[in-house]
Amino acid sequence: MTDPLGLIGNTFPVQTPQAPKPPGLDGAAPQASFADALKQQIEHVNRLQQDAETAIGDLVAGRRDDVDGVLIAKQKADMAFRMLLQVRNKLVGAYDEIKQMRV
Incomplete structure (x- = not known):
């Protein structure tokens, strides 16, 4: 019998399963925690809101005449805050669901 696709000879040896390594022990950079990611996003939303408020203040004071840019900045801040x-x-x-679980 012929093997036109070469599938018979290309079997891999069975390897024993290994326990997963904790993050940061394999030489790679440690991954950010969920709390760090959430904190970064809160800071980003805050920065967008501050930029939008500055743009609105500049428009009202006459230091800026780009109404479209102000509206876009405000929309970005609004969408980021909603998310x-x-x-x-x-x-x-999720916290409420966990709190109601019976142990």
């Missing part, structure tokens, strides 16, 4: 609010709602919902 952060959804993440908070999901976290609160």
